[in-house]
Amino acid sequence: MKWAWKLGRYAGIDVYIHATFLLLIGWIVLSHLAGGRGPDAAVEGVVFTLLLFACVLLHEYGHALMAGRFGIRTRDITLLPIGGVARLERMPEDPKQELWVALAGPAVNVVISLALFGWLVVRNAWEPLESLSVAGGSMIERLFVANVFLVVFNLIPAFPMDGGRVLRALLASRVEYTRATRIAAGVGQGIALMFGLIGLFANPFLLFIALFVWIGAAQEAGATQMKSSLAGIPVRRAMITDFRAVAPDDRLQHAVELVLRGSQQDFPVVEDGRVAGVLTRADLLAALAKHTEDEPVASVMRREFQAADADDMLELVLARLQECECHTLPVLHNGALVGLITADNLGEFLMVQAAVSRRPAGTGPGFLRRQAA
Numbered sequence: 001m002k003w004a005w006k007l008g009r010y011a012g013i014d015v016y017i018h019a020t021f022l023l024l025i026g027w028i029v030l031s032h033l034a035g036g037r038g039p040d041a042a043v044e045g046v047v048f049t050l051l052l053f054a055c056v057l058l059h060e061y062g063h064a065l066m067a068g069r070f071g072i073r074t075r076d077i078t079l080l081p082i083g084g085v086a087r088l089e090r091m092p093e094d095p096k097q098e099l100w101v102a103l104a105g106p107a108v109n110v111v112i113s114l115a116l117f118g119w120l121v122v123r124n125a126w127e128p129l130e131s132l133s134v135a136g137g138s139m140i141e142r143l144f145v146a147n148v149f150l151v152v153f154n155l156i157p158a159f160p161m162d163g164g165r166v167l168r169a170l171l172a173s174r175v176e177y178t179r180a181t182r183i184a185a186g187v188g189q190g191i192a193l194m195f196g197l198i199g200l201f202a203n204p205f206l207l208f209i210a211l212f213v214w215i216g217a218a219q220e221a222g223a224t225q226m227k228s229s230l231a232g233i234p235v236r237r238a239m240i241t242d243f244r245a246v247a248p249d250d251r252l253q254h255a256v257e258l259v260l261r262g263s264q265q266d267f268p269v270v271e272d273g274r275v276a277g278v279l280t281r282a283d284l285l286a287a288l289a290k291h292t293e294d295e296p297v298a299s300v301m302r303r304e305f306q307a308a309d310a311d312d313m314l315e316l317v318l319a320r321l322q323e324c325e326c327h328t329l330p331v332l333h334n335g336a337l338v339g340l341i342t343a344d345n346l347g348e349f350l351m352v353q354a355a356v357s358r359r360p361a362g363t364g365p366g367f368l369r370r371q372a373a
Contacts (some may be wrong), residue, residue, distance in 0.1 A: 066101045162215070274335065
């Protein structure tokens with residue numbers, strides 16, 4: 001994620017903090033000082049916020065470590081002002097596994113809440129709830145209340161909260177996965193509408209949550225529908241076969257001419273009949289800012305790259321594109337370069353499929369079916 005700084009690597013997972021987190025810290029300091037509470041209160045507010053986000057980080061590690069038990073790697077965890085994001089390489093398709101992964105995060109906050117509750121009982125350190133606020137009251141009790149809130153909020157049955165995934169996992173144990181996602185997304189958007197209506201008359205912050213939930217539910221439903229639509233279709237049916245390649249000893253000027261001549265963004269680098277690398281548009285532009293157009297492609301190309309086989313299934317290739325965060329994959333067959341696959345042409349393939357599916361019955365096999373024959 002851009003504008004994120006690495007805090008470290010723990011349990012094999014990189015942890016980042018987004019630059020906008022500093023805005024949250026600055027707002028806390030300024031709000032304390034503007035309220036006349038003084039520097040000590042501002043420092044206490046910052047400490048409370050850092051402790052709260054430590055709980056959020058542990059929540060995300062709950063998801064990540066549980067996913068690891070099912071062989072799913074976590075790419076990284078990023079802390080944002082609105083919470084944390086653990087980027088799993090994929091979501092488990094087994095409903096039971098998804099249920100365990102979704103519940104693992106809130107379970108961490110339950111354990112933290114119980115530990116803080118025990119400390120408050122043993123020390124008899126309870127304060128009246130009405131005396132607590134974001135900026136005042138017992139820090140331990142405030143952390144206890146915050147963790148209880150995190151459990152309740154995250155279990156709301158709406159994407160992208162954990163409760164939405166719990167609901168989908170429970171539904172998927174009885175109905176088909178795509179249908180379960182549509183139902184769970186519909187429930188989430190219904191909750192978003194309810195939050196929005198309440199926010200109009202009560203708390204404007206609920207409008208922000210409503211928008212967050214609505215967009216998250218729509219994105220989850222769309223991603224699952226796309227994956228379902230691509231299932232069982234080989235790459236050869238969607239790959240680009242009209243493409244250009246470059247050689248390692250070609251000059252950057254030649255690649256620039258190819259970019260300006262057509263719409264291709266990335267170019268496979270072919271040497272002795274095999275793909276030796278990939279020249280991306282981003283790398284080309286970065287190289288042009290440092291070198292002349294006479295620089296050879298070999299000095300700029302990526303030698304480590306992902307590839308697909310023409311017989312791979314499209315849903316697997318889509319996951320590979322998302323995992324490597326690249327735009328283009330060379331498509332090979334028996335070691336030879338036969339095409340390219342990009343996120344753009346996957347989208348176009350889906351649009352063509354959607355148009356074909358709306359065609360009246362009995363109008364002939366059509367291009368896509370002839371392709372499959």
